[in-house]
Amino acid sequence: MFLAWNEMKNNKLRFMLIVGVLTLVSYLVFFLSGLANGLESLNKEAVLKWDADGIILTEESDVNLPQSSLKLDDYDGHGTDEYAVLGQMNAIATSGELKSNVSIFGIKNDEFIMPDVIEGEAFTDTGEVIADDSLKEEGFEIGDELELSATDETLIITGFTEDAKFNAAPVLYGSLETLEQLRMNSTVNGFVIRTDNLDDVPVSEKLQVIPTQTFIENMPGYSEQSLTLAFMIYFLFIISAVILAIFLYVLTIQKISIFGVMKAQGISSGYLAKSVVAQTFLLALAGVIIGLALTITTGFFLPAAVPVAFNALDLFIYGIVLVLVSVLGALFSVQTIVKIDPLKAIGG
Amino acid sequence: MALIQLKNVNKVFPTGKAEIQALKPTNFTGEAGELIAIIGPSGSGKSTFLTIAGGLQTPTNGEVIINGKDITELKEKQRAKIRLEEIGFVLQSSNLVPFLSVQQQMKLLDQVKKNNLSPEKREQVYLSLGIQELMTSFPSELSGGQRQRVAIAKALYTDPSIILADEPTASLDSERAFEVMEMLRKVTTDNKKTTIVVTHDTRLIDYCDKVYRITDGTLHQEMASLTS
Numbered sequence A: 001m002f003l004a005w006n007e008m009k010n011n012k013l014r015f016m017l018i019v020g021v022l023t024l025v026s027y028l029v030f031f032l033s034g035l036a037n038g039l040e041s042l043n044k045e046a047v048l049k050w051d052a053d054g055i056i057l058t059e060e061s062d063v064n065l066p067q068s069s070l071k072l073d074d075y076d077g078h079g080t081d082e083y084a085v086l087g088q089m090n091a092i093a094t095s096g097e098l099k100s101n102v103s104i105f106g107i108k109n110d111e112f113i114m115p116d117v118i119e120g121e122a123f124t125d126t127g128e129v130i131a132d133d134s135l136k137e138e139g140f141e142i143g144d145e146l147e148l149s150a151t152d153e154t155l156i157i158t159g160f161t162e163d164a165k166f167n168a169a170p171v172l173y174g175s176l177e178t179l180e181q182l183r184m185n186s187t188v189n190g191f192v193i194r195t196d197n198l199d200d201v202p203v204s205e206k207l208q209v210i211p212t213q214t215f216i217e218n219m220p221g222y223s224e225q226s227l228t229l230a231f232m233i234y235f236l237f238i239i240s241a242v243i244l245a246i247f248l249y250v251l252t253i254q255k256i257s258i259f260g261v262m263k264a265q266g267i268s269s270g271y272l273a274k275s276v277v278a279q280t281f282l283l284a285l286a287g288v289i290i291g292l293a294l295t296i297t298t299g300f301f302l303p304a305a306v307p308v309a310f311n312a313l314d315l316f317i318y319g320i321v322l323v324l325v326s327v328l329g330a331l332f333s334v335q336t337i338v339k340i341d342p343l344k345a346i347g348g
Numbered sequence B: 001m002a003l004i005q006l007k008n009v010n011k012v013f014p015t016g017k018a019e020i021q022a023l024k025p026t027n028f029t030g031e032a033g034e035l036i037a038i039i040g041p042s043g044s045g046k047s048t049f050l051t052i053a054g055g056l057q058t059p060t061n062g063e064v065i066i067n068g069k070d071i072t073e074l075k076e077k078q079r080a081k082i083r084l085e086e087i088g089f090v091l092q093s094s095n096l097v098p099f100l101s102v103q104q105q106m107k108l109l110d111q112v113k114k115n116n117l118s119p120e121k122r123e124q125v126y127l128s129l130g131i132q133e134l135m136t137s138f139p140s141e142l143s144g145g146q147r148q149r150v151a152i153a154k155a156l157y158t159d160p161s162i163i164l165a166d167e168p169t170a171s172l173d174s175e176r177a178f179e180v181m182e183m184l185r186k187v188t189t190d191n192k193k194t195t196i197v198v199t200h201d202t203r204l205i206d207y208c209d210k211v212y213r214i215t216d217g218t219l220h221q222e223m224a225s226l227t228s
Helices: A002-010 A010-049 A135-136 A177-183 A212-217 A223-252 A256-264 A269-303 A312-331 A331-339 B046-053 B078-087 B104-112 B119-127 B145-157 B174-191 B202-207
Strands: A052-057 A082-095 A098-107 A127-133 A144-147 A154-161 A171-177 A190-194 A206-213 B002-015 B018-031 B034-038 B061-068 B086-092 B163-166 B196-197 B208-214 B218-223
Touching: A002 A010, A002 A269, A002 B104, A010 A212, A010 A223, A010 A269, A010 A312, A052 A212, A082 A177, A098 A135, A098 A177, A127 A135, A135 A154, A135 B145, A154 A171, A190 A212, A206 A212, A212 A223, A223 A256, A223 A269, A223 A312, A223 A331, A256 A269, A269 A312, A269 A331, A312 A331, B002 B046, B002 B196, B018 B046, B018 B196, B018 B218, B034 B061, B034 B174, B034 B202, B046 B163, B046 B196, B078 B086, B086 B145, B104 B145, B119 B145, B119 B174, B145 B163, B145 B174, B163 B174, B174 B196, B174 B202
Parallel strands: A098 A171, A127 A154, B034 B196, B034 B208, B086 B163, B163 B196
Antiparallel strands: A052 A190, A052 A206, A082 A098, A082 A144, A082 A190, A127 A171, A144 A154, B002 B018, B002 B061, B208 B218
């Protein structure tokens, strides 16, 4: 550490450049991680809020809620602790100049998927809905009459709830009767269930019991989006390791003669290798910490429309991985150090 | 007391079908307190002799004995330990780490080897070499002569029995070169070390107890000890 620290102290500009590059890579990794979380939340936050273990859909729906069409008496709650009926449709809601893509959930207000109302009143009559509060941020208000695409019916917002997005669209929760009126049929899309063992839920052949996580992963575009962002993050890990490996390798090549002289003087390869690894660790740690600070600062200034949600555990894990892959990148230099022949270094 | 002995040491480099005998069978002894010069033209085998004596390479045949220990068959890691503990190198180009101050150069040796010179002896060396005012300077801030003085101090810092100097005055003017030789003479006598100086500069031999000439890999003593 002594050699590593003093070299950095006396070559500030050179090492600040390396830290700068690592900071930018870390910043990008952290920001992408926040974006991945944010986008995932946009898709699943309404589902997660149900705190359910699974959902019953038709076999032919291919785990796609809108494609699942059921009758209310297709399932009676047997084998579950609790169950809730769910109907769903997508629409574009318009109120004056305001327009938003929405997902309308038809539910029974005495069942467990009924959300908490944070402002206004719960729906009581047909045609009344409570809306995700992101619509409030868009300018929608309690009492607004919403015109819907593909139907002449209108809905009235009676209150707002929070964290209620499904497939990136804000949810309007209304009664099953409201949904029936909009769709002009009495079918529902699924039964949301709470149970300790999904395998013990008896359903007919035309139905299937889907774990909540599988249901989320099968949402249109969800897995593709998550995998794309995950790959970008993993590639950034590799890029980070390669960048640091190249920088350190060049620095090591420049120091071959001085390392050779030190080896001639009896300083072991192990000591020099530890020094390079320690240097890499310090550089990576500094880059990650500054990158994290930048990420957090940026988070304060981002508009609400940007779907970024930072998860402390993810940031911590990604930070550790960045440091580890950077240290891994330093092993090229370690190999070079081990191979340095002190005899050549002193011109023998 | 012999601090370094080479017994029937030779070094052969295979080059394709032919062989080059860089050092022909050589016997050499360096006693405590002796300053020995090895002179000879370029390519005569001086560096081969020095690097074998310093444990940087192994001889093809023969034995190298440092402070009573045969190092010939030791592995590189063990030889590195011997170099750290028993041998101080002073090289033609400065052997200083460019990004460490003079003080930090010494601290680096503290890091890799315990039981270095005692603080009192250390101060004595700094004082005798006139480097105490250079402790906060970096190598780039030192003159050639100052750099070699620090290099000598660094070589002495681990309290080795043997000092091997490879053309230590090559980059210096005559005045500075003589200064460096006076210092080597003094530390050798005062600290009972064996110092071997490899040089092609015959003006330096006046400072030495023994002078060996090496020609085409053959080492022979040119004159008896100057002090005897």
